[in-house]
Amino acid sequence: MKIGRILLALVLTLVLLFIARRLAMVQPRVMEQTVEGLTISHLNPGKAPENQPLTIAARITRGLKNGEKLILSFTYEKVNSDWSTAEMLPKKAGSDTLVADINGQPRGEKLFYYFEVQDSLGTVVASLGTESKPLRLRFEGKVPGYIIGPHIFCMFAGAFFAFLALFGALGLLRNPGEVNTVARKVGWTTLFIFLGGFPLGIMVARAAVGGSGWGGFPLGNDITDNKTLLIFLYWLLLVILGKGSIFQKNPEKNLVKPETYGKLTLVGFILLLGLYLIPHSL
Numbered sequence: 001m002k003i004g005r006i007l008l009a010l011v012l013t014l015v016l017l018f019i020a021r022r023l024a025m026v027q028p029r030v031m032e033q034t035v036e037g038l039t040i041s042h043l044n045p046g047k048a049p050e051n052q053p054l055t056i057a058a059r060i061t062r063g064l065k066n067g068e069k070l071i072l073s074f075t076y077e078k079v080n081s082d083w084s085t086a087e088m089l090p091k092k093a094g095s096d097t098l099v100a101d102i103n104g105q106p107r108g109e110k111l112f113y114y115f116e117v118q119d120s121l122g123t124v125v126a127s128l129g130t131e132s133k134p135l136r137l138r139f140e141g142k143v144p145g146y147i148i149g150p151h152i153f154c155m156f157a158g159a160f161f162a163f164l165a166l167f168g169a170l171g172l173l174r175n176p177g178e179v180n181t182v183a184r185k186v187g188w189t190t191l192f193i194f195l196g197g198f199p200l201g202i203m204v205a206r207a208a209v210g211g212s213g214w215g216g217f218p219l220g221n222d223i224t225d226n227k228t229l230l231i232f233l234y235w236l237l238l239v240i241l242g243k244g245s246i247f248q249k250n251p252e253k254n255l256v257k258p259e260t261y262g263k264l265t266l267v268g269f270i271l272l273l274g275l276y277l278i279p280h281s282l
Contacts, residue, residue: 009163016159020276026138035126038062040070040115042128042135050107050139057099058088058115058128067120072100073131074113083131088115107141108209143207151204154196159276161188166269172262179258183245186265190235193272197228223278231268231275238268 021027026046033040039061048054056072064070070088075081088098105111113136114129129135168182206213216225239246242261244253254261 005164005167009160009167012163013156013159016273016276017156023277026140031128031135033126033128038117038126040117040126040128042115044135045137047138047140048104048111050104050109050141052104053101054104054111055099055101056088056113057091057097059097060117061096063096064117065119068125069118070098071116071118072102072113073116074102074111076105076109076111105139106210107139108211109139111137111139138209140208141210143204147200147203147207151196151200154192154200155276158189158192158196159272161185161192162269162272165189165265169262169265169269172258172265176258179242179251179254179261180245180249182262182265183242183251183254186235186238186242186268187246189272190232190239193228193232193235193275197232197275201228227278228275231271234271235268238264 024046028046029044031042031044039059041059041061042057056074058070058072060070072086072088073083074086075083084102086100086102088100091097091099102111112134114127114131114134116127117125119125162185165182165185168178168185171178172182202213204213205211205215212219214220214225215222216229238261241255241264243255244250251258256264
């Protein structure tokens with residue numbers, strides 16, 4: 001039974017991390033807009049290397065008619081900023097892929113942009129994105145392997161032990177005698193959430209986007225960082241409530257009854273799903 005739970009937790013952890021990866025806001029995405037048979041297609045990379053020239057490419061399916069041109073409008077600051085424009089040119093003779101080269105920016109900066117097909121009079125024939133709803137990407141620095149590797153491991157381990165805690169919490173509703181095992185899984189989950197989300201998470205953010213690496217309370221209002229902080233504090237509360245089982249293997253010194261502890265652990269698992277499934281801030 002224990003082997004079965006471990007294997008199931010392993011599989012579910014891999015599935016969870018795969019879904020989280022797919023939901024990440026900085027993942028490449030193909031974007032398309034079709035107007036009267038003209039389709040603008042663009043692969044938004046989500047992120048780009050810092051301080052490197054950036055080539056923006058888009059594909060026009062039916063080609064451009066005489067007098068038509070594809071214009072890239074872009075800015076590095078969305079609020080109260082001036083938009084620059086660049087006419088996109090064929091990647092090579094006869095190609096339906098058009099490109100424009102623009103300057104990169106330091107890590108942490110963002111690019112907002114959109115495409116317009118204009119006729120010879122400057123009338124917009126079709127567009128992908130708008131000034132009010134532009135496409136976006138972020139410039140990032142390279143995160144060293146000795147930082148990203150342990151970070152990924154800790155986030156994986158945190159999810160793995162959280163699934164084991166979930167299985168145990170469900171069992172606690174029927175058999176209070178398993179509270180020591182559940183509490184220990186809660187302890188391991190909390191440890192890996194802390195390591196992956198704070199020292200290592202801050203180091204990853206600092207390497208990728210610069211700054212202090214922390215934009216949550218009390219320094220800012222970053223959704224991702226505040227989400228991580230709140231979820232960690234809840235799991236830390238679970239550790240305190242189950243301190244007797246975790247540190248002394250004595251459930252009588254826990255602060256709540258086993259059934260209550262099981263219910264609170266279920267809530268903690270649901271909250272933890274938000275840490276993995278709600279996309280990171282862009």
